[in-house]
Amino acid sequence: MSEFIGIFLAVLLAILIAPHAQKHADRIWAAVTRINFVQRNGVFISTYLIVAVVTWTVVMIILPQLYMVDFSFRFNLLPADIGGPKDTYTLEQYRYLLFGRAGDEDAMNWLHLQVFGRTILVSVLVTLFDFAICYPIAYYMAQVAKGGQARLLVLCLILPFWVNEILRAFAFKILFGTGGVTNVVLIWLGILDEPFDFLKADVGLYAGLSYAYILLMIFPLFNAIESLDHNQVEAARDLGAPWWRIHFRVVMPHAKPGIASGCTMVFMLCAGALAAPQILGGPSSLWFTQIIYQWFNTGGNWPRGSAYAFVLLLVCIVFVMAVMRIFKVRFGEIAK
Amino acid sequence: MSADVELDHVTIRFGEFTAVSDANLRIEDGEFFSFLGPSGCGKTTILRSVSGFLDPTEGEVRIGGKNMWGIGPNKRPTALIFQNLALFPLMSVADNIAFGLEVRGVSKFERRKRADELLNLIALSDQGDKLVSALSGGQRQRVAIARALAVEPEVLLLDEPLSALDLKLRQHMRSELRAIQRRVGITFIYITHDQGEALTMSDRVAVMSAGIVQQIGDGATIYNNPRTAFVASFVGENNPFYGRVSKADGEFAVIDSQFGPLRGRNDQGLSTGDNAIMFVRPEALSLMNGEAKDENVIESVVVNEEFEGHFVKIYLKGEGAKNIGLSVTNDGSVPRPEAGQTARVGFDATRAMALPVGEMADE
Amino acid sequence: MSSKTVMKLMVGFYVFLFFAYLFGPLLMMGASAFNVSSFPQVAPWEGFTFQWFGALVDNSAMVEGIVNSLWIGLGVICLSVPISLAAALMMTQIYQRLQPIYYVIVVSPVLMPGVILGISTLVFWDKLGVLANAEYESIFYNGMFLTVVGQSTFISAYCMLIFLARLQRFDRTQEEAALDLGATHTQVFWKILIPFLRPAVFSAAVLAFLTSFENYNTTVFTIQAESTLTTVLSGQIRLGTKPDVSALAVIIIAITLVGASVHEVLRRREMAREEAAREAAKRAEAAADLALTAKPIAAA
Numbered sequence: 001m002s003e004f005i006g007i008f009l010a011v012l013l014a015i016l017i018a019p020h021a022q023k024h025a026d027r028i029w030a031a032v033t034r035i036n037f038v039q040r041n042g043v044f045i046s047t048y049l050i051v052a053v054v055t056w057t058v059v060m061i062i063l064p065q066l067y068m069v070d071f072s073f074r075f076n077l078l079p080a081d082i083g084g085p086k087d088t089y090t091l092e093q094y095r096y097l098l099f100g101r102a103g104d105e106d107a108m109n110w111l112h113l114q115v116f117g118r119t120i121l122v123s124v125l126v127t128l129f130d131f132a133i134c135y136p137i138a139y140y141m142a143q144v145a146k147g148g149q150a151r152l153l154v155l156c157l158i159l160p161f162w163v164n165e166i167l168r169a170f171a172f173k174i175l176f177g178t179g180g181v182t183n184v185v186l187i188w189l190g191i192l193d194e195p196f197d198f199l200k201a202d203v204g205l206y207a208g209l210s211y212a213y214i215l216l217m218i219f220p221l222f223n224a225i226e227s228l229d230h231n232q233v234e235a236a237r238d239l240g241a242p243w244w245r246i247h248f249r250v251v252m253p254h255a256k257p258g259i260a261s262g263c264t265m266v267f268m269l270c271a272g273a274l275a276a277p278q279i280l281g282g283p284s285s286l287w288f289t290q291i292i293y294q295w296f297n298t299g300g301n302w303p304r305g306s307a308y309a310f311v312l313l314l315v316c317i318v319f320v321m322a323v324m325r326i327f328k329v330r331f332g333e334i335a336k
Numbered sequence: 337m338s339a340d341v342e343l344d345h346v347t348i349r350f351g352e353f354t355a356v357s358d359a360n361l362r363i364e365d366g367e368f369f370s371f372l373g374p375s376g377c378g379k380t381t382i383l384r385s386v387s388g389f390l391d392p393t394e395g396e397v398r399i400g401g402k403n404m405w406g407i408g409p410n411k412r413p414t415a416l417i418f419q420n421l422a423l424f425p426l427m428s429v430a431d432n433i434a435f436g437l438e439v440r441g442v443s444k445f446e447r448r449k450r451a452d453e454l455l456n457l458i459a460l461s462d463q464g465d466k467l468v469s470a471l472s473g474g475q476r477q478r479v480a481i482a483r484a485l486a487v488e489p490e491v492l493l494l495d496e497p498l499s500a501l502d503l504k505l506r507q508h509m510r511s512e513l514r515a516i517q518r519r520v521g522i523t524f525i526y527i528t529h530d531q532g533e534a535l536t537m538s539d540r541v542a543v544m545s546a547g548i549v550q551q552i553g554d555g556a557t558i559y560n561n562p563r564t565a566f567v568a569s570f571v572g573e574n575n576p577f578y579g580r581v582s583k584a585d586g587e588f589a590v591i592d593s594q595f596g597p598l599r600g601r602n603d604q605g606l607s608t609g610d611n612a613i614m615f616v617r618p619e620a621l622s623l624m625n626g627e628a629k630d631e632n633v634i635e636s637v638v639v640n641e642e643f644e645g646h647f648v649k650i651y652l653k654g655e656g657a658k659n660i661g662l663s664v665t666n667d668g669s670v671p672r673p674e675a676g677q678t679a680r681v682g683f684d685a686t687r688a689m690a691l692p693v694g695e696m697a698d699e
Numbered sequence: 700m701s702s703k704t705v706m707k708l709m710v711g712f713y714v715f716l717f718f719a720y721l722f723g724p725l726l727m728m729g730a731s732a733f734n735v736s737s738f739p740q741v742a743p744w745e746g747f748t749f750q751w752f753g754a755l756v757d758n759s760a761m762v763e764g765i766v767n768s769l770w771i772g773l774g775v776i777c778l779s780v781p782i783s784l785a786a787a788l789m790m791t792q793i794y795q796r797l798q799p800i801y802y803v804i805v806v807s808p809v810l811m812p813g814v815i816l817g818i819s820t821l822v823f824w825d826k827l828g829v830l831a832n833a834e835y836e837s838i839f840y841n842g843m844f845l846t847v848v849g850q851s852t853f854i855s856a857y858c859m860l861i862f863l864a865r866l867q868r869f870d871r872t873q874e875e876a877a878l879d880l881g882a883t884h885t886q887v888f889w890k891i892l893i894p895f896l897r898p899a900v901f902s903a904a905v906l907a908f909l910t911s912f913e914n915y916n917t918t919v920f921t922i923q924a925e926s927t928l929t930t931v932l933s934g935q936i937r938l939g940t941k942p943d944v945s946a947l948a949v950i951i952i953a954i955t956l957v958g959a960s961v962h963e964v965l966r967r968r969e970m971a972r973e974e975a976a977r978e979a980a981k982r983a984e985a986a987a988d989l990a991l992t993a994k995p996i997a998a999a
Binding site (some may be wrong): 019044045055061063073133144162163167274287292293306323331 | 912
């Protein structure tokens with residue numbers, strides 16, 4: 001109802017203002033062209049800039065997010081009831097994530113909480129793993145490899161990532177399936193007697209997730225390390241520092257913004273991944289995004305899906321802030 | 337067509353900061369007028385207010401008698417040559433020159449014709465189709481001039497356009513600019529911190545400091561009759577002697593300096609008791625070998641000597657850490673003292689200038 | 700063997716392992732596209748065939764998905780390139796104090812999980828549809844439209860970063876010079892700014908299209924009854940697969956390889972051209988030095 005009143009008032013206001021505005025059009029026009037911004041860009045370009053930016057920031061970014069949050073605090077109602085007396089704010093959707101349906105045997109909604117915890121934990125582990133394997137390569141490309149060679153390596157790195165996420169996950173399904181290459185090789189080597197279902201044991205999922213976002217770890221690292229003057233490394237070596245100390249005291253502090261940026265991106269994409277868990281996850285194992293997906297699809301409870309999505313968003317925000325705090329970097333340095 | 341430019345009590349502020357304070361002057365139709373001053377003195381701000389990139393906080397800028405307030409740079413009869421030239425790197429030389437015509441909707445054929453004329457004027461006839469990046473520094477300079485002239489401005493504004501060139505080219509471009517101005521006959525307003533440029537090219541010069549126009553006049557006036565301590569110390573070399581005025585009349589004033597009483601012209605109407613500076617140019621000082629003189633004699637130790645060819649620069653110990661410089665013509669007429677010896681120098685009262693104490697130019 | 704050689708060998712081995720990890724799975728997938736076996740696998744090798752490429756053409760759901768993805772990609776270009784250009788220009792002009800907030804807002808879509816962008820777009824437009832009392836066939840419930848909007852939300856941020864990088868090298872006096880020569884603001888925009896930004900516009904469009912084409916997380920929520928390549932793929936792979944998916948991957952990889960090579964060649968050519976211009980300027984400099992005294996303008 002409140003929306004109708006809002007629209008009604010807006011229309012009323014427009015009707016009242018319009019003739020007035022028309023009468024003073026020239027004066028308003030003069031006032032508009034006096035504004036610094038308009039003077040600098042001209043009327044046409046100013047209009048374009050403001051319309052485009054407002055459309056993006058307000059209509060596409062801010063309002064949908066705010067509305068999703070608002071929506072997550074509502075009941076799952078039939079369209080007829082929306083705006084009616086039943087349409088009130090509630091914590092029901094969040095309560096469900098914690099405690100499940102009222103009257104269940106368990107006090108807590110262990111299934112969803114477990115999935116949530118596992119999603120976060122695995123995402124952190126994948127982030128650490130990716131950092132560990134990417135750091136040496138990034139360092140090698142940025143500081144050791146020569147110009148042409150480095151360019152070739154960069155090109156080689158980018159190529160696999162133009163293949164979309166789903167096909168990459170599919171490749172791992174082929175690799176780790178019961179009839180996949182991994183099993184064939186391991187049996188041939190005599191390590192396994194019979195095919196092992198890596199997908200059921202989630203090995204495929206973890207490997208696939210680690211693989212999927214490598215590029216987003218390696219490029220920030222590469223960019224950050226590349227800007228380090230190699231003489232600093234030489235100087236440290238000259239002073240007798242062992243190689244690991246050089247990395248901990250010289251290279252890593254310099255590459256801090258890159259490390260922060262890479263870790264944030266990998267964690268965020270990993271926790272928010274949907275394709276890889278859907279394709280590589282075993283039948284019983286779930287990823288938090290899959291539960292959200294279910295609420296929107298078969299579950300048919302959009303407010304609850306929104307609530308779950310908001311929780312995921314909060315985790316990501318907390319993670320970004322934690323990284324900013326730990327690495328003492330600014331927001332702008334992460335989002336490059 | 338050419339127009340005069342008037343600054344009617346122009347003050348320009350940026351927030352708390354006053355960039356130009358009460359500039360009040362008139363630049364004649366067809367004049368070559370320079371604003372001379374150290375960086376940050378407000379000369380570029382004045383130029384931008386004439387070209388229309390900003391409007392004065394107070395006062396009026398008038399071009400050809402018309403108040404320009406609120407009129408954008410694209411609607412003023414001025415053309416500006418930028419310090420970095422601001423040529424369009426993605427366009428050919430001819431397209432650069434014809435840009436002003438293009439945006440006015442002149443036909444392609446007309447544009448090309450005009451561009452060719454101007455290319456001819458700047459002696460780059462066969463270079464029209466090149467990219468700007470393929471030209472040398474001096475050639476780019478000329479393209480910038482041609483591009484500005486193409487729109488047939490009534491006033492041409494130049495913002496230190498020579499500062500990016502090397503010394504030899506700069507000297508050469510001075511005479512070219514002056515020649516171009518004579519040919520096209522429009523008003524030139526030239527901004528520079530280089531007094532050589534200002535004095536050699538301009539009909540008149542305005543010396544600026546800290547947002548204030550200190551003095552306006554032709555080169556000789558500025559040099560020979562500076563009105564403030566800043567102008568005296570900024571334009572050319574000068575030796576300042578500080579002291580209090582002990583005697584003054586309408587024509588001359590005597591200052592009690594560390595070196596005794598010094599007498600010089602009193603154009604600014606100093607009166608007894610005022611704090612003042614006596615400025616004496618190096619070429620006004622002469623060595624005195626034993627001859628008697630009843631006033632304006634300075635005795636000090638020779639610190640250093642620089643041989644410049646047609647004259648010799650001699651430095652005597654002055655007040656504090658400063659040296660007194662004098663130039664002596666290298667004609668062998670006077671024996672020169674050596675470093676460490678005491679020398680007596682004197683000057684004629686008509687060639688010294690007593691001015692009130694004020695801001696001095698940094699060395 | 701000295702310790703240095705050992706070190707070098709180890710580093711080399713590591714680099715090899717890393718790239719094996721990167722390319723191994725893709726190679727396996729590629730190979731499975733040519734295996735006769737009706738399940739996508741490499742071992743056992745049952746014989747070489749092209750039949751799966753043919754099967755791909757018969758996979759009508761997939762073809763429809765690809766066509767939809769192409770349209771959505773075009774839509775995303777049309778929406779996100781102008782938006783991101785405006786956002787980048789705004790960044791250089793916005794009040795100093797507002798700038799950090801503005802930056803956080805426009806960059807946040809990059810750091811937000813794609814599913815959340817999809818969900819928020821879906822529920823928001825659904826609500827707008829209800830408010831406007833729109834019919835079910837209207838734009839508010841149109842999967843293709845919502846997908847374009849949802850994807851553009853974060854793709855615009857990527858494109859904006861491209862524009863910002865290019866704008867940093869823009870010399871603002873060029874704009875002033877054009878204005879001073881009589882150009883209107885609109886003319887300055889089209890004749891000075893856009894030509895300067897053209898390479899960035901091109902990069903942004905390519906990036907927008909490719910990112911849109913391979914997006915899944917946002918799309919899967921906004922697409923609803925329609926389908927795109929990624930949603931079709933995901934559905935088919937989950938239901939058990941035939942090697943025609945591998946065949947598709949081979950085609951995509953081949954296109955990528957060609958694209959990357961073309962890009963590299965163009966880049967080299969561009970660099971050579973810039974080098975030539977620099978050389979010419981140097982020669983002109985030398986020639987001008989010689990001619991300096993001989994050719995006063997006034998005499999011309």
